[in-house]
Amino acid sequence: MFDTITVIGFGLIGSSLARKIKEQSLCKTLICADREESVCKTVMHLGLADQATTNLEEGVQHADLVIIAVPVGAYEHVGAAISQSLKSGAIVMDVGSVKENAILTLAPHIPENVSFIPAHPIAGTENSGPESGFSNLFEGRWAILTPIDKEKDPKAVEKISEFWKACGSMVEIMDAKHHDRVLGITSHLPHLIAYTIVGTATNLEEDTKSEVIKYSAGGFRDFTRIAASDPTMWRDIFLSNKDAVLDILQRFNEDLTELQKAIRNGESDKLFEYLTETSAIRKAVIEAKQEIPPAPIE
Ligand code: NAP
Numbered sequence: 001m002f003d004t005i006t007v008i009g010f011g012l013i014g015s016s017l018a019r020k021i022k023e024q025s026l027c028k029t030l031i032c033a034d035r036e037e038s039v040c041k042t043v044m045h046l047g048l049a050d051q052a053t054t055n056l057e058e059g060v061q062h063a064d065l066v067i068i069a070v071p072v073g074a075y076e077h078v079g080a081a082i083s084q085s086l087k088s089g090a091i092v093m094d095v096g097s098v099k100e101n102a103i104l105t106l107a108p109h110i111p112e113n114v115s116f117i118p119a120h121p122i123a124g125t126e127n128s129g130p131e132s133g134f135s136n137l138f139e140g141r142w143a144i145l146t147p148i149d150k151e152k153d154p155k156a157v158e159k160i161s162e163f164w165k166a167c168g169s170m171v172e173i174m175d176a177k178h179h180d181r182v183l184g185i186t187s188h189l190p191h192l193i194a195y196t197i198v199g200t201a202t203n204l205e206e207d208t209k210s211e212v213i214k215y216s217a218g219g220f221r222d223f224t225r226i227a228a229s230d231p232t233m234w235r236d237i238f239l240s241n242k243d244a245v246l247d248i249l250q251r252f253n254e255d256l257t258e259l260q261k262a263i264r265n266g267e268s269d270k271l272f273e274y275l276t277e278t279s280a281i282r283k284a285v286i287e288a289k290q291e292i293p294p295a296p297i298e
Helices: 012-023 038-046 056-060 073-083 102-107 152-166 176-202 205-212 219-226 231-240 242-264 268-287
Strands: 001-006 027-033 049-052 065-068 089-096 113-119 142-145 168-172
Touching: 001 012, 001 056, 012 027, 027 056, 027 089, 038 049, 038 242, 049 056, 049 231, 065 073, 073 102, 073 231, 089 102, 089 152, 102 176, 102 268, 113 205, 142 152, 152 168, 176 205, 176 219, 176 231, 176 242, 231 242, 242 268
Parallel strands: 001 027, 001 065, 027 049, 065 089, 089 113, 142 168
Antiparallel strands: 113 142
16 A cells, blocks of 8 residues: 555554554555654564664655654654655654644644645554554544545545555544544543542542442443543643533533532432433444444454
């Protein structure tokens, strides 16, 4: 599909893509570009790439496809570093969880003769680093593309769609602002709530905390998994998608206040109705085959 692919940032997403690229032979040469020498050493040791470098400029200069897989807060640095070295006709794709800000930050660094296709795979785990990746992470998951102008570069959009399909994903094209709103509710708010619940428990008395851990088999255990996600990545997501996250948080607070009132006033019917309505969403998630967390099969 490509002659040379360079993946910048060899963490969970970058290394999972690299594994799939190798498995499906989607390019002749795969290059790892990561700021950490230790990451480059691990990547070569695990055989995840053909070459590895900490020099981003050098890493991208022969690439037909450059995949940016670093936290969104590092986009300005990465964009500025690669801008002058990108090959004419190359495609740059990021995989960041926030799209409007990704476009605002990266697009000014992409030269006229290079295509930029922002993307976001709706797949992940709470783990980070090159060892945590696995090749079937994207299997049966959505990859959302948010091209700045669909009409301007249809060939690049088509090629990137084919790339994600080769990784096992289903592809959807969406406006970046709409993406950020949808993901604000389905991903960013749940993470914020998980961090808050686990944070509240952490602030409890020492003896109560030990009981929280002891009896965590209930809902709390699932929250601790989500709240173990990478703090750099999530700090960057909350700050980059600030408007959508704050707006959705406001609505959430209003609903929570309604439930609080219903409990205080013993409004049994109102509570029951609310709890019944939400189970329909769970059914729909299962029917859409999006309920099972991805698991490594290697
Ligand atoms: P990760 O496991 O933490 O990996 C990020 C990698 O990028 C690390 O190796 C990191 O190195 C490297 N890096 C950071 N800043 C860099 C820079 N300036 N130059 C070069 N390399 C740099 O993160 P991830 O989970 O793969 O996430 C990567 C991107 O995918 C993020 O934008 C995230 O929003 C998006 N995403 C994540 C998920 C998910 O569930 N994890 C899902 C979909 C999309 P250090 O170790 O030195 O920091």
